Amino acid sequence: MFTDRSDAARHLVAALRRREVESDAVVAIAPAGIPVGTVIAEELGDPMDVLVVQRIRAPDHPDLTIGAVAPGGFSWINSPMMRFLDVNWEYVQEAKTHAADAVETRAVEYGEQWGPLDVDGKRVLLVDDGIPTGAAMRVAVQRLRKAGAESVVAAAPVAPPDVLAEVRRWTDEVVVPLQPSAFQATADYYEEFGRVTDEEATTLSSLAGERPA
Numbered sequence: 001m002f003t004d005r006s007d008a009a010r011h012l013v014a015a016l017r018r019r020e021v022e023s024d025a026v027v028a029i030a031p032a033g034i035p036v037g038t039v040i041a042e043e044l045g046d047p048m049d050v051l052v053v054q055r056i057r058a059p060d061h062p063d064l065t066i067g068a069v070a071p072g073g074f075s076w077i078n079s080p081m082m083r084f085l086d087v088n089w090e091y092v093q094e095a096k097t098h099a100a101d102a103v104e105t106r107a108v109e110y111g112e113q114w115g116p117l118d119v120d121g122k123r124v125l126l127v128d129d130g131i132p133t134g135a136a137m138r139v140a141v142q143r144l145r146k147a148g149a150e151s152v153v154a155a156a157p158v159a160p161p162d163v164l165a166e167v168r169r170w171t172d173e174v175v176v177p178l179q180p181s182a183f184q185a186t187a188d189y190y191e192e193f194g195r196v197t198d199e200e201a202t203t204l205s206s207l208a209g210e211r212p213a
Helices: 005-018 034-044 079-084 089-114 135-146 161-167 198-207
Strands: 025-030 048-052 054-058 061-070 074-077 123-127 151-155 173-175
Touching (some): 025 135, 034 048, 034 123, 054 089, 054 135, 061 079, 061 135, 074 135, 089 198, 135 151
Parallel strands (some): 025 048, 025 123, 123 151, 151 173
Antiparallel strands (some): 054 061
């Protein structure tokens, strides 16, 4: 159990150091990954970048992600989960279109501060506050690979083992200190887990300092 995202980030830093993970840049999935990413970037001495991801929620299970979209036309849908929940393709296509529009708008807002994603030839540490389904991580990895990242390490304070088994298939390494088998939701492992808005995230990242050139 973590006190809050800052406390979780410190546990994650310790795990990264134990594994001797080498990185050139931290990329935080916005918005909830930014409070974790800023702490990690400061502790490791890496520059931090931001990647905006728009999640697609199941229609009758708003806390459950069945897909995700990143800027530039990157998307991923969890088809087995969609079939298990009996979600029809019409809903998914409509939600995907809406998510694509929303993520591009949000990316422009974040881009006013951060500029274009700069990971070409870099060893990237991709950070979020949890990996409940892997959807956001998967589409973020697609975006980072396309942007030229040399390697991508997925890092989060908490995630279920079955999801991590899948994440390991499309990343170079995974670092998650807390891996409960009875995982239900990321919030269950934080004493304080308030929603992070885009406005709060951009303010926090600006306080952390501008990305070095």
